[in-house]
Amino acid sequence: MAALKYAGLDDTDSEDELPPGWEERSTKDGWVYYANHEEMKTQWEHPKTGKRRRVAGDLPYGWEQETDDKGQIFYVDHINKRTTYFDPRLAFTVEEVEKPNNKQRYDGNTSALEILQGRDLSGKVIVVTGANSGIGYETAKSFALHGAHVILACRNSTRATEAVSSITAEWHKAKVEAMTLDLASLHSVKEFTEAFKAKNLPLQILVCNAAVFAQPWKLTEDGLESTFQVCHLGHFYLVQGLQDVLRRSAPARVVVVSSESHRFTDLVDSTGKVDLALLSPPKKYYWSMLAYNRAKLCNILFSLELNRRLSPHGITCNTLHPGNMMYTSLHRSWWLMTLLFNFARPFTKSMQQGAATTVYCAVADELEGLGGMYFNNCFRCLPSQEAQSETTAASLWQLSERLIQERVGRQSL
Template identity: 55%
Template sequence: MADPSADTDSEDEIPAGWEERITLDGEVYYANHITQTTQWEHPLSGKKKVATGELPYGWERQIQDDGTVFYVDHVNKKTTFTDPRLAFAETESSRKTFRQKFDGSSTALHILSGRDLTGKYVIITGANSGIGFETARSLAFHGAHVVMACRNLLSGQECCDRILAERPGVKVTVMKIDLASLGSVKDFAEQYKQKEWPLHYLICNAAVFGLPYTRTEDGLETTFQVNHLSHFYLTKLLWDLLMKNAPARVIVVSSESHRSGDLNALNISEEKLSPPASAYWDLKAYNNSKLCNVLFSLHLNSLLSRFGVTSVALHPGNIMYTGIQKHWWFYRLLFYMARPFTKSMQQGAATTVYCTVAPEMQNVGGMYFNNCCRCPTSSAGCDEELAKALWDISEKILRKRIGRPI
């Protein structure tokens, strides 16, 4: 008699006459329709599988009067007798290891498959364009209440309307924040707290690049303030909410450009971080601000991880056509020419989303990620003494501007 498994090319495939099923508790079992028996082990690999967590966003389990269990997909208006968690079941051995499931070609929506973020609140700075928009859109599609923190309210509302037009009923709110103004950052935090909403994820995404030399209303070089100091201030203003709603996470969007930063324990100072016009070069300012992102995340995690709040930094992708290059024609041309060879916005948002919601990221902090995988930073990026020095100088700069301790 021929082997019924001869035509299979994967240990996950089920031989003829077998059916894969799942209990309400998420344990996978196998029914043999030929022998009328069931077993917990896969008929080919002998492995056991289990699916953890709640039903995916938009799904509901219902039970008929006769005890029959079925599942309703309210998003796609479909009904099935198959538990949707079955598609995301994993072998027990793989669940015990930290392994790479995604890579540079993964998309944010791919990573979110099967996740229900209902009841989770997330703030995303710079959510009205590029990677920030795709991050907001993807998280909202899976039930999170997304707060789009934007400088341009008109653009933010247009982006919010696009999300609602594509998926009516999702929870998206647009709020004003101008990272070039410490006063605006404070106003945003106070207005958010007045809403009495929880906060589970803070995504520091907004950034500027390639600016001609400018100073903010607070008297600081703009790239430094927008990319680092205002996110530092915002996090400090909101970290009581994060601790209150732990486990919570702070996600800092940095860049591989941090490797070209030239900050070290000997030269770090307010003048180095926020230089005068005579010492300004746009690329150096950007590279140092991205190194600040990595160092900020590193020290923040050391302070808050014991309270259940973790922080990671990440690189979204190389030379992505997000709009960040808009300040100089040469950068616009360079990014445009590279566009066919770089990630899509969905792929660019993937590492942010992965660091935000992936189950294996629970309680993981103080690290740097690229292509949905942990990778080493530059030597400066993992210098804890430099991270502490940056933190102390950042607090000193803020105290001088706002006139009180933070």
């Protein structure tokens, strides 16, 4: 494609032709990045010139630029009621963008343990759902090996206990425990939140990691399609149940693991409202891949609306894509997917690399107080247009509340 021209850039740079398969994009806050559709990756540097570029852009939602009595520019965050002399648009870039040979701090090859190198998470309490295997396990282990008190919230208590033993075998001082949580059961979610509250612990980080993929059509005990409930509604109810603990623990973060698959679907009907028939369809209209895509779109919309509602209370939420076609347990319900993932395995991220962006969103200092964003390979990028819709996010929230009220009662929200 022809490169786009942006204000403030010289014509020579803006007209550099991109290699085949590359596309130039820009973030809302003015930074240009490049997407390689063949290799399914993104980067800040122009693939030919190696230059990083910036364009003029609006401040993030809720921010305003002002000048103090000394003539210095400062920024007001009206949502979180704070001021800073640091331009929030610069939070996700390298320190010296004029030096094209500088590489970004992290990328798709970075591991979760590299993100945490030198960090002491002692005193932090972290809950990770779906943490007995795959990316969730590596996420939980990485936190635990750096001093955090980590709770593995898992459906299978036997596997969760084995995961705890594996982590403590690696470091005997690791403070890690397992608790039962079945996101396919709203009753189980409620039991988990009540059991967690009984521990009288704070909760600084909640990682909504658990998911199912390529599942045959199945209704949960709550009468909803299982992919939708496990990936979205169960986590929605979990956050509602832990919201008061998160508030008391502020500053706190919620991290939601989504996927680039969210780009290949939508959720709304002809009236612009989120359609439950799309999210929880009857068996004859069900396609497992589409169900997964829709659930992953729900993740980003949920994160957007959650951040809007809770950021004034010191709770921020971001979402992320961990990586493409990684060999986790998600695909094992369908032999064809297992074959495909086995073939792709040598070319994809390791589980440690897949956990890196989750860990980055959970602990990065530069993200303190900032949320409502989507990350890939440890840096911010734009999700689909539908995923940026505040109207759709609000509609999904209202539908999610209604579904829970109908099943467990208004007092549970």
